[in-house]
Amino acid sequence: MSANFIIPRRLAAILNPRHSIRARFGLIIAAIALIFSLLASLTIGQTAIQQIEQDAGQNLADLSYQMANRLDRGMFERYRDIQIAATIETIRDPNSSNTAKRLLLEKLQNTYPAYSWIGLADPQGTVEVSTGELLEGADVSERPWFISGKLNTFVGDVHEAVLLASLLPNPTQNTLRFLDFAAPVDDLQGNFVGVLAAHLNWTWAEDLRNALSRNLRSREQDLLVLRQDGVVLLGPAELVDQKLNNLKSFQAASLSKTGYLNEVWADHQSYITGFTSSSGYRDYEGLNWIVLVRQRTNLAFAPAQQLQLQILTWNLGLGGLFAVLGWFIADYITQPIWAIATAANQIRRGDSNVFIPTLRGQDEIANFSRSLNRLVYDLTQKEGELKLSNERLQQELAERRQIEKSLRLSEEKFRQLAENIDEAFWICSADGTEVIYVSPAYEQICGYSCEMAYQNPRIWYDSIHPDDRNKVTPDFSREALGNYDEEYRLIHRNGSIVWIRDQAFPVCDEQGQVYRVVGITENITERKQAAETRLQLEQERELSELKSHFIAIASHELRTPLSVISMSLDLLQQPSENITEEKKQRYCDRIDNAVKRLTQILDDILLVARAEAGKLEFFPSPLDLVQFCHDLTEEIQMNAGSQHSLVFVCQEQIGQVCMDQNLLNHLLTNLLLNAVKYSPEGGEIHFELSRQQGNAIFQIRDQGIGIPEADQARLFTAFYRCSNTGKLPGTGLGLAIVKEAVELHGGTISVSSLVSKGTTFTVSIPIL
Numbered sequence: 001m002s003a004n005f006i007i008p009r010r011l012a013a014i015l016n017p018r019h020s021i022r023a024r025f026g027l028i029i030a031a032i033a034l035i036f037s038l039l040a041s042l043t044i045g046q047t048a049i050q051q052i053e054q055d056a057g058q059n060l061a062d063l064s065y066q067m068a069n070r071l072d073r074g075m076f077e078r079y080r081d082i083q084i085a086a087t088i089e090t091i092r093d094p095n096s097s098n099t100a101k102r103l104l105l106e107k108l109q110n111t112y113p114a115y116s117w118i119g120l121a122d123p124q125g126t127v128e129v130s131t132g133e134l135l136e137g138a139d140v141s142e143r144p145w146f147i148s149g150k151l152n153t154f155v156g157d158v159h160e161a162v163l164l165a166s167l168l169p170n171p172t173q174n175t176l177r178f179l180d181f182a183a184p185v186d187d188l189q190g191n192f193v194g195v196l197a198a199h200l201n202w203t204w205a206e207d208l209r210n211a212l213s214r215n216l217r218s219r220e221q222d223l224l225v226l227r228q229d230g231v232v233l234l235g236p237a238e239l240v241d242q243k244l245n246n247l248k249s250f251q252a253a254s255l256s257k258t259g260y261l262n263e264v265w266a267d268h269q270s271y272i273t274g275f276t277s278s279s280g281y282r283d284y285e286g287l288n289w290i291v292l293v294r295q296r297t298n299l300a301f302a303p304a305q306q307l308q309l310q311i312l313t314w315n316l317g318l319g320g321l322f323a324v325l326g327w328f329i330a331d332y333i334t335q336p337i338w339a340i341a342t343a344a345n346q347i348r349r350g351d352s353n354v355f356i357p358t359l360r361g362q363d364e365i366a367n368f369s370r371s372l373n374r375l376v377y378d379l380t381q382k383e384g385e386l387k388l389s390n391e392r393l394q395q396e397l398a399e400r401r402q403i404e405k406s407l408r409l410s411e412e413k414f415r416q417l418a419e420n421i422d423e424a425f426w427i428c429s430a431d432g433t434e435v436i437y438v439s440p441a442y443e444q445i446c447g448y449s450c451e452m453a454y455q456n457p458r459i460w461y462d463s464i465h466p467d468d469r470n471k472v473t474p475d476f477s478r479e480a481l482g483n484y485d486e487e488y489r490l491i492h493r494n495g496s497i498v499w500i501r502d503q504a505f506p507v508c509d510e511q512g513q514v515y516r517v518v519g520i521t522e523n524i525t526e527r528k529q530a531a532e533t534r535l536q537l538e539q540e541r542e543l544s545e546l547k548s549h550f551i552a553i554a555s556h557e558l559r560t561p562l563s564v565i566s567m568s569l570d571l572l573q574q575p576s577e578n579i580t581e582e583k584k585q586r587y588c589d590r591i592d593n594a595v596k597r598l599t600q601i602l603d604d605i606l607l608v609a610r611a612e613a614g615k616l617e618f619f620p621s622p623l624d625l626v627q628f629c630h631d632l633t634e635e636i637q638m639n640a641g642s643q644h645s646l647v648f649v650c651q652e653q654i655g656q657v658c659m660d661q662n663l664l665n666h667l668l669t670n671l672l673l674n675a676v677k678y679s680p681e682g683g684e685i686h687f688e689l690s691r692q693q694g695n696a697i698f699q700i701r702d703q704g705i706g707i708p709e710a711d712q713a714r715l716f717t718a719f720y721r722c723s724n725t726g727k728l729p730g731t732g733l734g735l736a737i738v739k740e741a742v743e744l745h746g747g748t749i750s751v752s753s754l755v756s757k758g759t760t761f762t763v764s765i766p767i768l
């Protein structure tokens with residue numbers, strides 16, 4: 001934007017009341033000043049105008065009153081003049097000469113020039129003497145003034161000149177008009193001798209008017225004198241002799257009122273009209289004239305209108321002055337606000353070096369500037385925090401998008417995985433009453449559709465083989481689900497048996513509560529069948545191995561005594577001279593031992609066979625166990641010879657027990673013989689009997705070759721021999737018989753052994 005537009009815009013903003021407080025303030029002050037001054041001027045002006053109007057009207061009323069008053073006084077003086085003149089002796093005395101009388105009358109006329117004529121008529125009505133000798137000898141007996149004047153003082157109203165019209169000088173050529181005054185004249189004796197009369201020229205009234213209102217003309221005021229019948233006697237030429245009895249002012253004055261009113265006259269102009277009526281003076285009763293003074297209303301009220309105009313002009317001037325004052329005051333007041341606004345704009349544009357100017361003082365703007373400063377500071381802080389928070393949000397948003405993307409990918413992968421693996425993947429509610437998801441493999445496993453599982457979550461449980469239902473726990477607790485891994489059978493929708501492996505895992509919320517369970521169900525039918533087959537094969541292989549082992553052992557173990565027998569018999573069959581008795585006896589003993597060994601082996605084989613067939617019998621009988629063990633130890637010691645020493649220890653009172661002596665004999669003999677057999681020469685065999693919690697504890701400890709750990713698991717299997725037996729003879733049947741004997745007694749057997757250190761067998765048998 002160019003600078004050319006900035007200045008007008010700024011100026012326009014300053015001048016626009018909507019944008020500028022200055023303009024608004026100036027206008028408001030101007031408006032207030034205008035309203036107040038208008039109200040004041042209206043009130044004052046109205047009062048002043050009313051006053052002026054009243055003054056104007058009153059002035060007119062006063063003028064009319066003054067005129068009426070002057071007329072009455074003037075008339076009274078003339079009335080008095082004629083009365084006094086009628087009493088002057090010269091006039092009364094019939095003997096006085098006419099010349100003297102005329103002289104007197106003319107003197108009287110000279111005292112008041114408005115007298116046009118003064119004369120004395122005799123009792124018959126003939127003018128005897130007069131001023132200027134006018135009308136002397138004329139008959140005036142019919143004149144009203146003579147008729148009335150004979151009786152009393154008479155005042156006659158204005159009338160046009162009758163007899164004198166042609167006799168008196170008339171330079172204006174206007175119609176002469178007179179007022180008549182007459183008074184009876186009596187002689188010194190009181191006899192009526194005539195009537196003294198005077199004609200007063202009506203111009204007298206005009207003079208009065210002129211004297212009264214020298215300024216009337218300049219003010220355009222008209223003074224009118226009307227007769228009591230409304231005929232204009234004196235006034236503007238166009239109105240003289242007009243009858244104006246319709247005027248309200250006339251009618252009001254006729255009622256002896258004095259005042260003024262505004263009315264429209266016959267010329268259709270509005271006039272303020274002052275009015276009054278003459279009512280005589282002292283004993284002069286007056287002629288009831290009406291005096292009106294009129295002035296055109298617009299002229300009369302001109303001062304008021306002028307005043308109004310002046311007030312208006314002043315008001316406008318004052319309004320303007322106040323507007324300018326308001327403008328400057330507002331400028332003074334708003335200057336700091338402008339500075340604040342300018343700073344605020346700069347801050348808004350991002351200028352961080354600018355601060356809101358802080359004003360001194362305690363006024364509103366200073367407080368405002370401080371508050372704004374604090375606000376800007378807070379906002380700046382908040383903006384910073386918001387920016388940070390926004391950046392964090394953006395970052396979180398980006399991370400969330402990334403997570404969502406990963407989630408989508410993961411979900412896609414999961415779906416691909418879940419829908420393509422043979423295992424059924426499922427999610428259900430924590431209580432198992434709702435199936436949330438189950439993968440399509442489910443249909444393959446049990447023959448029911450996923451939709452059916454969603455609609456009826458129990459369908460799975462119902463299809464479990466009744467014998468295996470106890471394996472499927474309805475316990476959905478975290479602990480139970482944590483280890484849940486079961487194999488059980490399902491009855492497929494087509495009726496076939498399906499082996500499955502079912503694993504479940506709890507899904508916990510933030511409080512650690514299980515809210516979902518996920519699981520994997522695997523069809524392991526084939527694996528089961530394979531395992532069964534493998535087991536069978538294994539068993540068969542083991543059997544076969546055992547058989548061959550047995551055959552190998554049997555052949556070896558049986559052959560050895562048979563060979564001994566055979567060799568001994570061969571030696572015995574030698575001629576008797578070649579063989580001593582001693583040798584014969586030794587060979588017989590060898591044969592006997594070999595037979596015993598064979599018998600022993602066959603007994604063991606039969607015993608194991610009976611045991612495996614479950615036909616081994618258990619016949620417990622009372623037994624002195626300590627003695628039994630003692631005797632057995634001695635017997636074994638005798639057989640073992642001096643290379644081994646057997647020690648039997650029993651430090652507790654065992655008392656009478658009830659055990660199968662035959663089985664116990666097999667049990668202990670085998671263990672003691674093994675200890676002897678697998679111990680080096682000079683080894684000590686420790687046999688200890690004790691009693692613990694109702695059990696007889698037999699412990700046989702040797703210091704022999706020991707049993708490798710790998711062999712310990714199969715130690716009690718028939719025909720099994722450990723890897724370290726070397727050339728030591730044996731069938732591997734002894735411990736199988738021992739185990740069977742222990743189990744028939746309801747006891748337990750355990751072994752602890754270290755190779756080359758020794759072996760300890762511990763047998764625990766309940767004392768019946």
Ligand code: ATP
Binds near residue numbers: 731733
């Ligand atoms: P038989 O007892 O039938 O003459 P055998 O002693 O070999 O033969 P078992 O008594 O059943 O058979 O013993 C099985 C195997 O356990 C033995 O072959 C031997 O390897 C091992 N064994 C048993 N007792 C001991 C022992 N005290 N010390 C070391 N090895 C032993």
Ligand code: MG
Binds near residue numbers: 670673730734735
């Ligand atoms: Mg043995």
